[in-house]
Amino acid sequence: MTDRPPDQDDQATSPGLTVPVPLGDRSYAIRIVSGDPIGFGPFARSSLDASRAGRGCRVALVVTDANVAALASRHAEALAGQGIAAEVAAVPPGEGSKSLDQAAVLLDRLIAMKADRHAAVVAVGGGVVGDLAGFVAATYARGVPLLMAPTTLLAQVDSSVGGKVAVNRPAAKNIVGAFHQPVGVWIDTDSLESLPPRELRCGMAEVVKYGVILDASFFDEVERTADAMLALEPGVVRRVVARCCELKAEVVSQDEREQTGLRAVLNFGHTIGHAIEAVAGYGGPFQHGEAVSAGMVAEARLAERLGWIDDSLADRLSNLLRLLGLPTSAPGLDPDALLDAMTLDKKNRGGRIRFVLPRRLGLVELTDAPTEADLRVVLGELTSPAV
Amino acid sequence: MTDRPPDQDDQATSPGLTVPVPLGDRSYAIRIVSGDPIGFGPFARSSLDASRAGRGCRVALVVTDANVAALASRHAEALAGQGIAAEVAAVPPGEGSKSLDQAAVLLDRLIAMKADRHAAVVAVGGGVVGDLAGFVAATYARGVPLLMAPTTLLAQVDSSVGGKVAVNRPAAKNIVGAFHQPVGVWIDTDSLESLPPRELRCGMAEVVKYGVILDASFFDEVERTADAMLALEPGVVRRVVARCCELKAEVVSQDEREQTGLRAVLNFGHTIGHAIEAVAGYGGPFQHGEAVSAGMVAEARLAERLGWIDDSLADRLSNLLRLLGLPTSAPGLDPDALLDAMTLDKKNRGGRIRFVLPRRLGLVELTDAPTEADLRVVLGELTSPAV
Ligand SMILES: NC(=O)c1ccc[n+]([C@@H]2O[C@H](COP(=O)([O-])OP(=O)(O)OC[C@H]3O[C@@H](n4cnc5c(N)ncnc54)[C@H](O)[C@@H]3O)[C@@H](O)[C@H]2O)c1
Ligand SMILES: NC(=O)c1ccc[n+]([C@@H]2O[C@H](COP(=O)([O-])OP(=O)(O)OC[C@H]3O[C@@H](n4cnc5c(N)ncnc54)[C@H](O)[C@@H]3O)[C@@H](O)[C@H]2O)c1
Ligand SMILES: [Zn+2]
Ligand SMILES: [Zn+2]
Numbered sequence: 001m002t003d004r005p006p007d008q009d010d011q012a013t014s015p016g017l018t019v020p021v022p023l024g025d026r027s028y029a030i031r032i033v034s035g036d037p038i039g040f041g042p043f044a045r046s047s048l049d050a051s052r053a054g055r056g057c058r059v060a061l062v063v064t065d066a067n068v069a070a071l072a073s074r075h076a077e078a079l080a081g082q083g084i085a086a087e088v089a090a091v092p093p094g095e096g097s098k099s100l101d102q103a104a105v106l107l108d109r110l111i112a113m114k115a116d117r118h119a120a121v122v123a124v125g126g127g128v129v130g131d132l133a134g135f136v137a138a139t140y141a142r143g144v145p146l147l148m149a150p151t152t153l154l155a156q157v158d159s160s161v162g163g164k165v166a167v168n169r170p171a172a173k174n175i176v177g178a179f180h181q182p183v184g185v186w187i188d189t190d191s192l193e194s195l196p197p198r199e200l201r202c203g204m205a206e207v208v209k210y211g212v213i214l215d216a217s218f219f220d221e222v223e224r225t226a227d228a229m230l231a232l233e234p235g236v237v238r239r240v241v242a243r244c245c246e247l248k249a250e251v252v253s254q255d256e257r258e259q260t261g262l263r264a265v266l267n268f269g270h271t272i273g274h275a276i277e278a279v280a281g282y283g284g285p286f287q288h289g290e291a292v293s294a295g296m297v298a299e300a301r302l303a304e305r306l307g308w309i310d311d312s313l314a315d316r317l318s319n320l321l322r323l324l325g326l327p328t329s330a331p332g333l334d335p336d337a338l339l340d341a342m343t344l345d346k347k348n349r350g351g352r353i354r355f356v357l358p359r360r361l362g363l364v365e366l367t368d369a370p371t372e373a374d375l376r377v378v379l380g381e382l383t384s385p386a387v
Numbered sequence: 388m389t390d391r392p393p394d395q396d397d398q399a400t401s402p403g404l405t406v407p408v409p410l411g412d413r414s415y416a417i418r419i420v421s422g423d424p425i426g427f428g429p430f431a432r433s434s435l436d437a438s439r440a441g442r443g444c445r446v447a448l449v450v451t452d453a454n455v456a457a458l459a460s461r462h463a464e465a466l467a468g469q470g471i472a473a474e475v476a477a478v479p480p481g482e483g484s485k486s487l488d489q490a491a492v493l494l495d496r497l498i499a500m501k502a503d504r505h506a507a508v509v510a511v512g513g514g515v516v517g518d519l520a521g522f523v524a525a526t527y528a529r530g531v532p533l534l535m536a537p538t539t540l541l542a543q544v545d546s547s548v549g550g551k552v553a554v555n556r557p558a559a560k561n562i563v564g565a566f567h568q569p570v571g572v573w574i575d576t577d578s579l580e581s582l583p584p585r586e587l588r589c590g591m592a593e594v595v596k597y598g599v600i601l602d603a604s605f606f607d608e609v610e611r612t613a614d615a616m617l618a619l620e621p622g623v624v625r626r627v628v629a630r631c632c633e634l635k636a637e638v639v640s641q642d643e644r645e646q647t648g649l650r651a652v653l654n655f656g657h658t659i660g661h662a663i664e665a666v667a668g669y670g671g672p673f674q675h676g677e678a679v680s681a682g683m684v685a686e687a688r689l690a691e692r693l694g695w696i697d698d699s700l701a702d703r704l705s706n707l708l709r710l711l712g713l714p715t716s717a718p719g720l721d722p723d724a725l726l727d728a729m730t731l732d733k734k735n736r737g738g739r740i741r742f743v744l745p746r747r748l749g750l751v752e753l754t755d756a757p758t759e760a761d762l763r764v765v766l767g768e769l770t771s772p773a774v
Contacts, residue, residue: 042774046744052500052646104556111559141565142551143642169491172498177529257529259439358500 017242021161021249021255023181025052030161030245034234036165037071040186041078041310044147048120054145054183057116057340060086063108063133064124065093068151073193074122075149081161084120085296087113090310091132095283096347098167106136107251110144120183124150126199127159131174135166138180146182151191153203156287157210157244160185162252162263170247179257189237197325202289204229205269205322207240209296210247213268214316216362218243223316226323265364268356272382275341276330277298286330293326298382302356305374306367313361329385334378339372388596401727402622404629408548410568410643412439416643417548417572417632420432421621426459427573428465431534432514432715434571435471441532441570443505447473448497450520455538459511459577462536466509470699473509474500478519480701482669485519485554488562497531504528507570513539513586514546514738518561521552525567535581538578540590541676544597544631547572549639549650564645565767572632584712587675591616591711592656594627597634599704600655603749605630610703615712652751655743656683659769662728663717673717680713690744692761693754699747718773726759 016033031043048054060079064072069090076086089109090099110119121144123133130148137146150160166177192200209228211219221240222229228236248266254264273288273295280286286294287384300314318328342353352368353375359365415437418430435441441720447466451459463473476496478484493703497506508531510520517535524533537547553564579587594616598606608627609616615623635653642649647697660675660682673681689702705715729740739755740762746752 002569102485107563108556108558110564112554139563139565141562142553142566166529169495169498171495173526176494176526178526252393330713 008035013368015238015258017238019245019249021181021245022190022253023163023230026163026181027179027247028182028184030187030242032187032189032238032242032245034188034238035190036072036188040075040079040149040188041081043184043186044079044084044120045082048145048327049149052185053118053143054120057084057120057145058118059113059115060084060120060122061106061113061115061136062086062088062122062124062174063129063136063216064088064090064364065097065126066090067194068125068129068191069092071149071151075122075124076331079122086122093128095128095168098128098174100167100169102132103139103167106133107140110136110140115140117144120145120147120317122147122149123160124149124151125155126150130155130160130163130297131166131177134180134182135167135177137177143180145374146180148182148185150185150187151254152193152195153200153241154206156187156189156241157203158248160187160208161248162247163256187245190242191231192232192237198287200230200232201325202287205289205293205296205321205326207244207270208317208324209266209292210244210322212296212300212358212361213265213356213364214247214251214362215243216360218247219320219361223320226320230233230324249277261366264366265356268358269293269299270362271295271342271353271355272338272379274299275338276333277332278341279337280285280330286327290327293329294328294330294382297321297328298378299355299357300379301381302355302370302374303359305377306357306369308357308359316361329386330382331384332372333383335383338379338383344373401568402625404625404659406629406632406636408568409640410631413550413568415569415571417574417629417636419574419576419625419629419632421625422577423575424461425464425578426463427536427575428468430571431471431507431509431572432469433467434534435532437669438532438570440505440530441507444471444507444532445505446500446502447471447509448493448500448502448523449473449475449509449511450493450516450523451475451477452484452513452516453477454480455512455516455578456582458536458538460528462509462511471507473586476693478516480515482515482541482555483651485515485561485654487554487556489519490523490554492552493520494527497523497527502527504531507532507534509534509536510547511536511538512542513537514542516545517542517563518553521567521569522554524563525552525610530567533567534567535574537570537574539582540579540587542600543576543579544590544626545593546637546736546761547574548632548635550643564654566648574628574632575623576619579619579624585674587617587619587730589674590714592676592680592683592708592713594631595704595707595711596653596655596679597631598654599683599687599748600743600751601634601638601749602630603747606707608763610707613707617711628693644654648753651753652743653747655751656680656686658682658729658740658742659685659725659766662725663720665728666720666724667717673714678717680708681715681717681769684708684715685765686742686744688765689742689757689761690746693756695744703748705748716769716771716773718770720770722763722770725764729762
């Protein structure tokens with residue numbers, strides 16, 4: 001993988017880090033700052049100007065949810081300062097807003113603003129707002145410029161990088177969507193201060209994942225800085241977020257549209273994690289990050305059973321997750337139900353279940369080697385009553 | 388522009404012509420036959436196999452409308468013969484089906500079929516079915532393979548070539564969409580036999596347009612074969628359709644996503660044509676092709692006023708359109724209302740109205756040279772009471 005970002009913030013304006021996302025003529029920058037609401041204006045303008053359609057941008061629709069609407073208003077003002085007339089549309093918080101109905105409301109709002117193909121859509125919020133606003137940007141006038149200002153840790157390290165946008169249908173999550181890269185991503189780590197602690201921890205599960213799949217020394221760093229992260233020390237948060245963005249951007253730039261299979265490495269912990277979410281019930285005791293946390297431990301144990309790693313890795317991983325306040329098991333869930341859920345998982349074709357498993361810390365491999373027997377042992381451990 | 392397609396049908400299977408659409412790794416073929424419903428099966432299979440996602444295709448959703456459902460069923464059977472389980476979904480005929488609501492019904496149908504990203508969407512119908520099914524294919528699972536079997540002349544020569552797919556919102560047509568190229572287009576000219584004559588004439592307006600904008604000798608040919616076209620002589624229809632596809636494909640392959648402006652040449656007749664549609668009322672006395680017919684004559688007169696062409700071109704054009712049973716004027720419409728409608732037209736930025744006007748037969752140029760005075764004269768002629 002690439003070199004680490006510079007240890008020192010660059011001092012161009014206020015302290016911050018820039019992660020370039022190399023995607024040919026869709027390349028863009030992720031800028032990571034702490035407490036710089038004004039800076040969004042010039043960043044937005046220069047990101048738009050660097051894109052083909054954004055150059056003529058005069059109007060923008062800022063999409064947000066009620067929990068982050070105050071920040072969204074400040075971003076709208078920052079856009080006004082750059083000659084971009086921005087309206088704010090707040091959707092109800094929660095996964096339910098990732099719907100075609102909400103998309104239609106936003107699309108009609110753009111029509112009412114007489115937005116043309118140079119108008120920008122700006123997502124200020126978590127992954128829900130990002131995915132919804134991104135879908136609107138992907139489809140309005142066959143695609144308009146998208147700016148993202150993610151405000152949850154999960155959105156900062158995961159959902160706002162990669163260009164996947166989508167809404168749900170009642171019977172399937174993320175089933176209606178597109179690949180639509182933003183023209184720029186603005187991350188102000190100060191936004192995390194108002195985030196519920198549970199949401200912060202969920203984001204940390206994905207942070208830990210990047211270490212396991214791609215970068216052993218980053219895993220070390222997350223171990224060392226876990227407390228500072230949970231305490232939201234700005235310098236630490238910036239570095240950790242930047243490294244995650246960089247790692248994900250590198251995977252994405254090699255497999256932008258999920259065609260080569262490389263992007264699958266990001267699914268570590270997710271095969272079993274998705275099953276936990278499905279069986280425990282969406283909106284139930286396991287949030288996504290929590291399910292992934294327990295799923296990563298179980299999948300590491302699976303790799304252990306294949307003889308790929310010894311038990312030190314799974315132990316280290318589960319210690320770190322516990323330190324971060326994340327679950328490492330799912331006591332009481334039905335192993336058979338988990339197995340059924342996995343067999344339905346769309347990533348698996350032709351009967352065998354495919355996993356992304358660690359070969360060593362920082363390296364994973366796609367495999368269908370685990371037998372049902374292996375899996376039953378691991379699911380048994382995962383679901384056994386807490387001791 | 389490229390050479391003409393071979394004068395002789397190739398005899399590989401049944402008589403037919405193939406037009407390649409060169410778009411890099413999105414390249415595909417348009418196959419034009421007459422009376423070969425069985426041939427669709429092997430064509431679909433080989434088109435799918437030539438595309439990345441289509442290779443594993445086992446299921447397909449055939450989208451159609453009630454007026455062409457019988458043909459759609461035959462296509463579904465042809466797919467079954469290739470090991471592709473196909474379900475048919477018929478939407479109500481008419482522009483009203485190009486909606487997010489209808490798209491949602493089809494997307495849910497795909498979910499119910501457990502369609503994965505290798506499933507195909509097959510459009511069998513006119514431009515409405517093509518645009519709707521195309522939007523569904525573009526967004527389901529972030530994009531699945533699309534096959535088109537256009538059954539109106541307009542869809543065969545225009546809407547099924549170019550990858551533009553869209554649905555409407557109440558306040559704006561085609562505002563929600565994507566660029567999503569099909570993996571193959573199958574045109575059986577026999578489908579035109581059941582088409583209402585007025586729909587056939589409307590398609591002829593776009594046929595004539597290609598001659599004016601890109602190919603003088605094709606314009607000659609359309610003049611010579613107008614009667615044979617209206618009588619649906621298979622050999623003539625195949626050649627004319629193939630040439631139109633080829634001309635549009637060439638424009639599209641140079642400006643796939645409407646970024647260079649080249650694709651604008653296709654708008655000849657449409658600036659005034661759209662105004663006629665809007666002022667006369669959608670679903671009113673002017674269908675799209677009829678409005679474009681009158682619009683082309685008016686825009687040719689505008690070029691005459693600029694001194695770009697002499698009156699022989701507009702005369703020839705309007706004679707041909709009359710011969711085809713198409714209107715060449717819009718008596719009684721209000722010129723001021725037309726002017727207002729044009730000023731709102733989304734193609735125009737910054738006040739001036741932009742037109743695509745003929746320099747000579749077969750060559751057009753984008754210009755904002757016409758003054759309001761020029762335009763008023765031409766709109767006056769266009770709307771003056773019939774003599
Ligand atoms: N596109 C992708 O690649 C991708 C990747 C992973 C997840 N996702 C999607 O992301 C979504 C989950 O994202 P999420 O975890 O950010 O959830 P979310 O957007 O629902 O945010 C979680 C909660 O935090 C609130 N919130 C957001 N920012 C806040 C702030 N700064 N202060 C206080 N409250 C704040 C929100 O209102 C919400 O109630 C899912 O829909 C998932 O499918 C997408
Ligand atoms: N995507 C593009 O690039 C593009 C270009 C031009 C037009 N369009 C769109 O195309 C649509 C118009 O297409 P259209 O003119 O084909 O209209 P249409 O699809 O509504 O078809 C016209 C009528 O003919 C019927 N019909 C279709 N095939 C038939 C057949 N073989 N026999 C008997 N009846 C048949 C239909 O049921 C309908 O009633 C518009 O929505 C327009 O926006 C798209
Ligand atoms: Zn995740
Ligand atoms: Zn047209």
